[in-house]
Amino acid sequence: MSGILCRSALQLISRPTSCGSAGGGVRRSHWFASVLSLKTSVPLRAEPKKKKKVDPRRELIAKERLKKKLKKLEKIPPELIPIEDFIIPAKCFDETRVRSASKLSFEESERRAMLLKEWSRYKHSQHQGEKAAIEEALKAQTQALEELKLESEELYKAALSPDNGLFPFQRQGPCYTPPIANYEAPDGKYNDITRVYTQ
Numbered sequence: 127m128s129g130i131l132c133r134s135a136l137q138l139i140s141r142p143t144s145c146g147s148a149g150g151g152v153r154r155s156h157w158f159a160s161v162l163s164l165k166t167s168v169p170l171r172a173e174p175k176k177k178k179k180v181d182p183r184r185e186l187i188a189k190e191r192l193k194k195k196l197k198k199l200e201k202i203p204p205e206l207i208p209i210e211d212f213i214i215p216a217k218c219f220d221e222t223r224v225r226s227a228s229k230l231s232f233e234e235s236e237r238r239a240m241l242l243k244e245w246s247r248y249k250h251s252q253h254q255g256e257k258a259a260i261e262e263a264l265k266a267q268t269q270a271l272e273e274l275k276l277e278s279e280e281l282y283k284a285a286l287s288p289d290n291g292l293f294p295f296q297r298q299g300p301c302y303t304p305p306i307a308n309y310e311a312p313d314g315k316y317n318d319i320t321r322v323y324t325q
Contacts, residue, residue, distance in 0.1 A: 205323075207323045210321075271285060271286075
């Protein structure tokens, strides 16, 4: 392994430079170092920042000012965050914004009144028909149960017992893929317009 590395390093050194001169290896520069040499960064000529000497009295005065400001802020009661759902916009109080009812002609109002009466008559007759059908069914049911009671007491009790299989309910969920454990469904795309209040 070390022999392969040495050979590749020698090939790199023996390549011609960008100027076209053969031999001599890579151009002598602090940016382009030889493969065999150690890599070092360019020394940065910068002085460390001098620390400013701070007067301890000034620090104490600044701290006292901050304490006074904090005391003033504590005295002011916190502002309550308004609930926007209960605030009625000003445009709703405008009394001029009243929608006037469209004026109908006499013929149109009569036509609508006749349609409403006809609809109420139709719904009344439908309701009466449903009531009559339910009463007839109940009468037929009670008559059939009385006849069954005369024939067999066991069949009568079986007829009165509730049938659990009358309304079968079967439910089958999605089964194309197994459920992912600890999956959190995304909320979807929405624009958050909630106002943030700072106290």
